[in-house]
Amino acid sequence: MKIRTGIFCMAMMAVQFLVTENNAENPLIQTNYTPDPAPMVYNDTVFLYTGHDEDNATGFLMYNYLLYTSTDLVNWTDHGEIASTKSFKWANANGAWAAQCIPRNGKFYYYASQQLKGIGVLVSDSPYGPFTDPLGKPLVNNGLPCIDPTVFIDDDGQAYLYWGNPDAYYVKLNKDMISYSGDIVKIPKLQTYQEGPWLYKRDKHYYLAWSSTCCPEGIGYAMSNSPTGPWTFKGSIMDGNPNSSGNQPGIFDFKGLTYTTGFTNELWYSIQGGRSIRYERRSASLAKITFNADGTIPKLPWFGVGNPTPGVPQVGSLNPYDTVQAETICFSKGVRTEVCKDVSGKMNVDSIHNGDYIKVKGVDFKTAGPDLFEARVASGSNGGSIELRIDSLNGQKIGTCTVQGTGGWQNWVTKSCDVINVTGKHDLFFKFTGGNGLLFNFNWWKFSSSTGIRSKTGNKAGYANEIKITVDNKIVRKMHLDFSPSYLHGVVSVSLYDVTGRQAGILYKNRLFSQQLSLPIEQNSLKTGTYLVRVSVNEKMVLTKKIKF
Incomplete structure (x- = not known):
């Protein structure tokens, strides 16, 4: 761990003056380099799957894939590695290039380009993994252009796989999502197209976005009335910027608004303390998209120069009474x-x-x-x-x-x-x-809070689940708990901890059949003093309160 900390920790201390505390959204992640972001919205949560540039990368040095999630677009939870080149026994050790995850049939399909060896697919029962390779070989391998996969499922249920550099290709996927039918189709050359395609649909318009002519890469796009084209070039969603050589669009809707991901080198520049050297140490960023009446997209400014730079507004808030x-x-x-x-x-x-x-x-x-x-x-x-x-x-x-x-x-x-x-x-x-x-x-x-109000219930008025605790220090010492009806029939655990944080005893662990519990406390087993009582329901902690005996 001490070896690993040196690159980020000491360097970041040197750039503390760069931090603007009120606008800390881009780049999204500061604990790792996160290229090739690919968003997926599932259960009111944005899942951001990314590549991983190693701390010592100069060129492409990429061994694994990472996952971050958010329910508000500004606070991102790190879930660590979800797959790597080792997930594909046919792949090289270095070569975890761009990937995308998509849900279907109760499963999650992770399409990943493995350097120049083709596009593989991993499958899991959970968006968090573990993912396994059902084929043991590439799903698609049509030579050098076979990178940067993206998958789109149309309203009629037909799924399409797109990819390619310097040309774009597509093929129709079968319902099993791990095989395809028909010929691989080359899309006629689109102005500024370089790599990194992404399919998106809004109303009756289909959008094909991409990383535009290298280098530096911006985000270009075309529109069509069909996911197979023909495509009409519409210009740039974002122009390239000399402060970053690449980009990678990922357009998605969340809570009524539309966004695109991309990446910059701003985290690396801040750690380096300048812009003289540009290594492949890239970081995911996020911008909001709007639309004109005809469906075209007004051009966005570059994600920003600096670490951090203003990003998108927060959607919702964070509940501090949950764990x-x-x-x-x-x-x-x-x-x-x-x-x-x-x-x-x-x-x-x-x-x-x-x-x-x-x-x-x-x-x-x-x-x-x-x-x-x-x-x-x-x-x-x-x-x-x-x-x-x-x-x-x-x-x-x-x-x-x-x-x-x-x-x-x-x-x-x-x-x-x-x-x-x-x-x-x-x-x-x-x-x-x-x-x-x-x-x-x-x-x-x-x-x-001593009011006993804790976990969110989804009620917009606030937090409705309530537990009240009182202590009776008479001859027979007892703890009384009053639960709101919402906790009935849940599995409840009541534990005591001393001021050092060590468990002093479990008072109750069983299903809750009544709204009241009266728990005796052995006089001789606990010293007089201050304790924390923690109540969990169905293995989730819902209440902590300080009490005195």
């Missing part, structure tokens, strides 16, 4: 992510040093506000602190959570601290402080 993965990030400095061995997370934030930070945008504390903050942490050193600040990196401090050494970087404990009551919607900054070297790892976080 939030620490790797859900709007913008960050210095930190990285890694595979987590804790039971409560696939990934965790690591490489945390003094002065690093994470920004989470649009956190809605509602009208009641919290009084407690919890963090799941691990440290193989002496630890450090998490300063909780709102609205800017040096804004109001609402709390400080002290993290002590836990004896290992994957020895996880839950720490808590009191917080100043804050209401309404704010950007939240986790500012990490401590001594020299690595401080700690960070898995998840959560705020709690």
